[in-house]
Amino acid sequence: MKKYLLVLLSVTCMISLGLPVYGFGGPAPAGGGNSNIYMIDDFEDGDCTSNPEWWKFDNVAPKVVGNADYQTGDPVCLGAIKKYSLNITGTCTDWYCGGIGTYIARKGVDLSKYNAFQMDVYGNGPGSGTVKIELYDDDNGNWQIEPDPKKAYAPLYDDLFAYNLVVDWRGWKRVAIPVADFTDQNPGVGDDIWNPNQEGGTGGLLQTQMIFIGPKKSSSVKFNIDNVSLVVK
Numbered sequence: 001m002k003k004y005l006l007v008l009l010s011v012t013c014m015i016s017l018g019l020p021v022y023g024f025g026g027p028a029p030a031g032g033g034n035s036n037i038y039m040i041d042d043f044e045d046g047d048c049t050s051n052p053e054w055w056k057f058d059n060v061a062p063k064v065v066g067n068a069d070y071q072t073g074d075p076v077c078l079g080a081i082k083k084y085s086l087n088i089t090g091t092c093t094d095w096y097c098g099g100i101g102t103y104i105a106r107k108g109v110d111l112s113k114y115n116a117f118q119m120d121v122y123g124n125g126p127g128s129g130t131v132k133i134e135l136y137d138d139d140n141g142n143w144q145i146e147p148d149p150k151k152a153y154a155p156l157y158d159d160l161f162a163y164n165l166v167v168d169w170r171g172w173k174r175v176a177i178p179v180a181d182f183t184d185q186n187p188g189v190g191d192d193i194w195n196p197n198q199e200g201g202t203g204g205l206l207q208t209q210m211i212f213i214g215p216k217k218s219s220s221v222k223f224n225i226d227n228v229s230l231v232v233k
Helices: 011-017
Strands: 037-041 054-058 060-066 084-092 096-103 116-124 129-137 159-167 170-178 205-213 219-231
Touching: 054 060, 060 096, 084 205, 096 129, 116 129, 116 159, 129 219, 159 170, 205 219
Parallel strands: none
Antiparallel strands: 037 219, 054 096, 060 084, 084 096, 084 219, 096 205, 116 170, 116 219, 129 159, 129 205
8 A cells, every 4th residue: 555644733724625635545344144234354464564554643552452351331332342343542633533444335235225335443431532424435436635735735636435433422333424414524525425336447345544633732542343234224
């Protein structure tokens, strides 16, 4: 995967410009499983640097950890989390902590039937932090995102849709966010239409990023995520 310069932005700049883009193609995740679930990562390989690779930027410190110490919350999650999850911690400056992302698209895999983004989240109560979940679709048919360094590394040609998830509960909770609830972050760029399918040579839904924002201007974030997936709801 190509490496690009990462920059730290204030939360005001991030919100207005849709946040920086750090992923530009690379190895696809394993996916598979239940036909109504496209698993992006369940972290059961004990790693977040391969199959799939998650890139990280700025002050966030993602780490795959055992779930023995995380055994409270929604029984549905407790039955699904298995051995490992991804622990997210980091210090926030001007609200912003940093983020992670991974490439989703696979040749010949149509993701258009999946209408929700789902993951299991272990919260540490009010003040755990906010996750800005981003989805990028390919509008210029080259299977990658080109960033604009003049506009906080926002996509030059492709759509960016996002949803803010406030983590304010304790224990595990399953969140399934309809794609319809994601909002266009860069109107006038791309075609401003959700295009997860691979039509006309495009890569469809290319990648996801998660940006972590603190509960206060100077604060920290702390929670776990697991079973990151696309689902049919």
